[in-house]
Amino acid sequence: MGSEESGDRVFEQRGDSSILNYPFYGCNWDPIVFNEFGNQTVESSSHLLHFPSDMVPKISNFGSGSFSEMVTSFGHISETACHSNIAQNSEDGTLGPSPYGKRKRKLSPNNAEEEQHKDPSGDTSDFPNKDDDEKQKFEQNIGTNSRSKQAVKQAKDNLTGDEISKENYIHVRAKRGQATNSHSLAERVRRERISERMRLLQELVPGCNKITGKAMMLDEIINYVQSLQQQVEFLSMKLATVNPELNVDIDRILFFTCASNPAALGIASGLNSSHPFPGYPQGTFNGAPGSTPPFNPLPQHIWSNELQGLLQMGFDHDPSASSLGRTVRGKGNHPYLGQFQHCGEDYGRH
Amino acid sequence: MKTEKNLPRNPSSIKTRFAVKFLQAMNKMNKRKNPSTSMAVKYKRYQFIRAAATSSMASAVGPRRAWSRAVLRKMRNHTAIHRFPMNNKTRTTRRFPITRRKRSSILRGNPRQEDDLGFGQEDDLRGLVPGGQGMDFCRLLSETAHYIKCLKTQVQVMTNVLHHYST
Numbered sequence A: 001m002g003s004e005e006s007g008d009r010v011f012e013q014r015g016d017s018s019i020l021n022y023p024f025y026g027c028n029w030d031p032i033v034f035n036e037f038g039n040q041t042v043e044s045s046s047h048l049l050h051f052p053s054d055m056v057p058k059i060s061n062f063g064s065g066s067f068s069e070m071v072t073s074f075g076h077i078s079e080t081a082c083h084s085n086i087a088q089n090s091e092d093g094t095l096g097p098s099p100y101g102k103r104k105r106k107l108s109p110n111n112a113e114e115e116q117h118k119d120p121s122g123d124t125s126d127f128p129n130k131d132d133d134e135k136q137k138f139e140q141n142i143g144t145n146s147r148s149k150q151a152v153k154q155a156k157d158n159l160t161g162d163e164i165s166k167e168n169y170i171h172v173r174a175k176r177g178q179a180t181n182s183h184s185l186a187e188r189v190r191r192e193r194i195s196e197r198m199r200l201l202q203e204l205v206p207g208c209n210k211i212t213g214k215a216m217m218l219d220e221i222i223n224y225v226q227s228l229q230q231q232v233e234f235l236s237m238k239l240a241t242v243n244p245e246l247n248v249d250i251d252r253i254l255f256f257t258c259a260s261n262p263a264a265l266g267i268a269s270g271l272n273s274s275h276p277f278p279g280y281p282q283g284t285f286n287g288a289p290g291s292t293p294p295f296n297p298l299p300q301h302i303w304s305n306e307l308q309g310l311l312q313m314g315f316d317h318d319p320s321a322s323s324l325g326r327t328v329r330g331k332g333n334h335p336y337l338g339q340f341q342h343c344g345e346d347y348g349r350h
Numbered sequence B: 001m002k003t004e005k006n007l008p009r010n011p012s013s014i015k016t017r018f019a020v021k022f023l024q025a026m027n028k029m030n031k032r033k034n035p036s037t038s039m040a041v042k043y044k045r046y047q048f049i050r051a052a053a054t055s056s057m058a059s060a061v062g063p064r065r066a067w068s069r070a071v072l073r074k075m076r077n078h079t080a081i082h083r084f085p086m087n088n089k090t091r092t093t094r095r096f097p098i099t100r101r102k103r104s105s106i107l108r109g110n111p112r113q114e115d116d117l118g119f120g121q122e123d124d125l126r127g128l129v130p131g132g133q134g135m136d137f138c139r140l141l142s143e144t145a146h147y148i149k150c151l152k153t154q155v156q157v158m159t160n161v162l163h164h165y166s167t
Helices: A002-009 A029-041 A042-049 A055-059 A069-081 A089-095 A121-126 A132-139 A152-160 A182-204 A212-243 A247-260 A260-268 A286-293 A299-305 A307-312 A314-329 A337-349 B013-030 B038-061 B066-083 B098-110 B121-128 B136-165
Strands: none
Touching: A002 B121, A121 A212, A182 A212, A182 B136, A212 B136, A286 B066, B013 B136, B038 B066, B038 B136, B066 B136, B121 B136
16 A cells, blocks of 8 residues: 555645555554455455445534544454454454545546545445344444545445455545545545646736635636637737747757757658758658758757757747836736736737 | 857757747748738748747657647648548547546536636636647646647747848
8 A cells, every 4th residue: 555655646646645654554554454354254254245334324413522532442343353253243343444444545547647536336235134223333433433434445345345445545534524425535635636736826816815715716727728829829920020030040949950850850851852962861760860060060059049049038038028018018017917908018019 | 148159958859849840831931921010921831830839849840749639630731631631531620529437427417627617717728728628727727838838849949040030
């Protein structure tokens, strides 16, 4: 399971690592229980079948017991489970709510990039069967069991007998005072993921640091995307009007692109068919080192001035644009509209 | 001002890839013909440049992102339809597929669109980001983040090209 968590360091999957404050990773509760459950006979395991029976409606009745006593009772159960038959009600009872704690989350195939979940198909089907037996066992433990839920997964693996796929599940722990319904847990996971993405978007969109709340944040994002798209349109309009001159520069730039960057060679070589090297084959890098040496002293200087200027001048251009927008319109202090106004102004002059 | 360097910082970044492709397209367009710059020609050029910007950005990003895939698919459908405007069989666009959440809400009967907040913002965002119809909200947000980043670089490069042209 540790490997499962280390694999989740990617951004999309990171959302759950904050939830995974599962304290039992250090101890060997899981393997012991799992092994023991696997080794036991059918009838003793049938007692375990009762465990996750209908904890769903009961868990909401849990009192506010401490987590530590849950842990200790849990640890106690691990030993007893190892050695005894677990035919006693008390142990069944105490073990009852605890395995239920860990919920398996299943997401749709759309979220393949995120955690891999598999909904336990036996989840809902198991519940109606063992309703009656667990009620009396359950009442004892409502006081002790408070907020945590333990590995129902182990019991479930024992139930179905074939689900060894621990690594496909994300263990979610319900915090203190929160609803422990399966749906609400799924909702909480989803909400945390969404809030994490919103935080990232907040960093991307300028001027959103003070905005709190999802609705206003979404408004800002939508406005920003719209303004960026409009900027692209304005720029393409301007380029259409300004265009016809200066063809040769582009050729030279692209040629010198492939002089210093063989990776762009395949892209640019197709363009330079009318270039002084007509026999230059497309997409082959082999001819490049042989053909470029005579030009080497020249392009370095021009490269640094032209293509670099094309790529990196934007950082200098933007502040000047926004300042110009400010002087022209007087309200260019908007984080990203100032630049936009500048483009609009220039276009009007054409 | 910028320091004097011989090479751009990252020769295979999205910015350089987009710049190269965009300049390629521009060059190709300039080489075609140079009639009088009437309004119609200008408008055509504008449309071409806009399409070139979008498609070169999408191809620079690659098929890794859902929005770039959607853009490339749209371009392919567009050229296919315009070249072979024969029958309806070529329409392969998928419109408004029912996402998992919509399906669950339909089945259960209760609206589960909590993030909508009743203002239709989620739908607006889906309309803005290409390919935003077929994904759930969480994925939509990450696609939006990447799309914003790419739009920013696009604006930067095009501004520089324009500045380079006008000086």
